[in-house]
Amino acid sequence: MSRLIIVSNRLPFTIEKNEEGIFVRQSSGGLVSAIKSYFERPDKQSTDYSDKIWVGSMDAAEEDWNAVKDGPDLLTDFRVEPVFPDREQYEDYYNGFSNSTLWPLFHYFPTLVDYKKDYFEAYRDVNQQFAETIAKVYQPGDTIWVHDYQLMLLPQILREALPNATIGFFLHIPFPSYEIFRLLPSRWKRALLHGTLGADLVGFHTHDYVQHFIQSCKMILKVENQFTDILYKERVIKTELFPIGIDYQKFRDAITDEETVGIATSLEEKFYNQKIIFSVDRLDYTKGLDYRLDGYEEFLSRYPEWRERVVFILNIVPSRSMISAYMKRKSRIEEKVSTINGKFSSLHWQPLIYRYNHLSFEELCALYQVADAALITPLRDGMNLVAKEYVASCIDKGVLILSELTGAASELSEAVLVNPTDVEEVADGIATALTMHPIEQRSRLSNMQRRLASYDVFKWTSDFLGCLKETKAEQENLKIS
Numbered sequence: 437m438s439r440l441i442i443v444s445n446r447l448p449f450t451i452e453k454n455e456e457g458i459f460v461r462q463s464s465g466g467l468v469s470a471i472k473s474y475f476e477r478p479d480k481q482s483t484d485y486s487d488k489i490w491v492g493s494m495d496a497a498e499e500d501w502n503a504v505k506d507g508p509d510l511l512t513d514f515r516v517e518p519v520f521p522d523r524e525q526y527e528d529y530y531n532g533f534s535n536s537t538l539w540p541l542f543h544y545f546p547t548l549v550d551y552k553k554d555y556f557e558a559y560r561d562v563n564q565q566f567a568e569t570i571a572k573v574y575q576p577g578d579t580i581w582v583h584d585y586q587l588m589l590l591p592q593i594l595r596e597a598l599p600n601a602t603i604g605f606f607l608h609i610p611f612p613s614y615e616i617f618r619l620l621p622s623r624w625k626r627a628l629l630h631g632t633l634g635a636d637l638v639g640f641h642t643h644d645y646v647q648h649f650i651q652s653c654k655m656i657l658k659v660e661n662q663f664t665d666i667l668y669k670e671r672v673i674k675t676e677l678f679p680i681g682i683d684y685q686k687f688r689d690a691i692t693d694e695e696t697v698g699i700a701t702s703l704e705e706k707f708y709n710q711k712i713i714f715s716v717d718r719l720d721y722t723k724g725l726d727y728r729l730d731g732y733e734e735f736l737s738r739y740p741e742w743r744e745r746v747v748f749i750l751n752i753v754p755s756r757s758m759i760s761a762y763m764k765r766k767s768r769i770e771e772k773v774s775t776i777n778g779k780f781s782s783l784h785w786q787p788l789i790y791r792y793n794h795l796s797f798e799e800l801c802a803l804y805q806v807a808d809a810a811l812i813t814p815l816r817d818g819m820n821l822v823a824k825e826y827v828a829s830c831i832d833k834g835v836l837i838l839s840e841l842t843g844a845a846s847e848l849s850e851a852v853l854v855n856p857t858d859v860e861e862v863a864d865g866i867a868t869a870l871t872m873h874p875i876e877q878r879s880r881l882s883n884m885q886r887r888l889a890s891y892d893v894f895k896w897t898s899d900f901l902g903c904l905k906e907t908k909a910e911q912e913n914l915k916i917s
């Protein structure tokens with residue numbers, strides 16, 4: 437029996453410390469729910485893994501980790517192997533190369549990219565530290581699954597240390613076109629591709645990202661390819677499309693959850709004479725929040741008949757607040773929120789409700805259920821799970837207004853698709869959503885729901901791991917013949 441080693445920058449929980457003590461907060465991100473649901477619904481394949489280990493960086497001091505690691509709050513089925521990077525090095529790796537170089541570049545914001553040698557060196561060193569932690573726990577036969585842009589050098593470092601290991605890599609953000617990727621200094625772009633190609637299988641959310649990756653490998657590393665197989669240093673690396681899904685059933689179950697129903701009922705009572713538009717995003721310039729607000733302002737100007745009959749609940753979740761590109765956005769958004777409220781509010785009505793905070797799962801589901809429309813308009817997004825969660829939560833009404841520049845747009849074609857920078861199109865999209873006939877709403881929803889139910893997060897995990905196993909077996913056969 438083999439063991440599964442999941443590797444991501446973040447562990448499935450965070451440790452928080454305040455005057456009252458040390459707390460563990462469970463994470464609910466897409467990857468965590470994918471892996472959890474895979475093991476909660478055992479099938480023939482998931483029971484193949486005798487043990488599961490999660491390797492990730494620890495955002496707390498080693499002594500704080502030691503204080504909680506055997507306690508009741510940890511609530512994880514995984515054996516956890518934390519990596520403890522030096523604080524300063526971690527800053528340059530996380531806030532630096534990961535989130536001030538790769539993140540803006542891969543989301544097509546080249547003017548926000550910081551090209552700093554120190555950042556790259558810290559990134560390389562932290563990837564190396566991850567490899568050392570993995571090497572300590574690795575046993576022959578284990579499957580290692582590395583996640584995301586923070587760890588693109590890791591597959592090759594592991595390949596050199598453990599030549600026969602089964603290694604998968606999945607990129608959760610877009611892989612940009614060659615014209616964007618080539619902006620990186622030569623040494624870095626070669627290192628990132630070489631690093632990723634240490635894996636046996638490299639997965640992406642969309643067909644375009646697969647093609648962009650292959651194109652960059654061909655132009656920069658001069659590799660040969662046969663369709664989606666890449667021949668590199670006498671190994672065949674498979675690239676493949678795996679659009680991540682959500683835990684569909686969890687959102688359907690929330691429809692009857694008592695606490696969620698309570699919150700939903702009170703929201704419906706409060707806004708009984710208004711249509712509700714809802715959005716929730718991390719505070720990130722890629723989410724197109726300024727344009728979204730401009731679109732809503734344009735909607736209120738163009739369609740005055742909707743004034744006093746609609747409310748936009750905009751929830752923003754704090755994120756990466758040490759990076760100036762993020763903090764600058766916050767004040768800009770807050771200014772726009774007050775401008776819109778100042779311009780259109782009456783004594784009895786406020787057009788926009790803005791929250792800058794985390795939402796509980798119950799609050800989130802209640803908002804999804806009562807929203808007549810979800811306005812999800814990132815300027816770029818690898819996938820966007822909020823769009824999928826909203827569709828899964830709708831009962832018998834609801835229209836998704838979705839940016840055509842998200843990975844999810846290629847699967848959710850029944851949404852009202854808009855270009856996020858076209859404020860007039862966004863305004864018209866809102867009007868279309870709010871006036872859509874209930875029969876059409878239900879028909880669009882049920883088509884999308886059927887797809888989300890069948891390609892859920894469980895299927896995503898099992899497809900990736902199944903494909904990785906097959907790829908490895910094919911490689912072994914090639915070696916023998």
Ligand code: G6P
Nearest residue numbers: 445446465584585608609755756
């Ligand atoms: C995106 C990335 C993830 C990341 C998440 C939250 O979804 O693909 O790798 O974990 O954002 O960002 P954070 O910087 O808080 O980990």
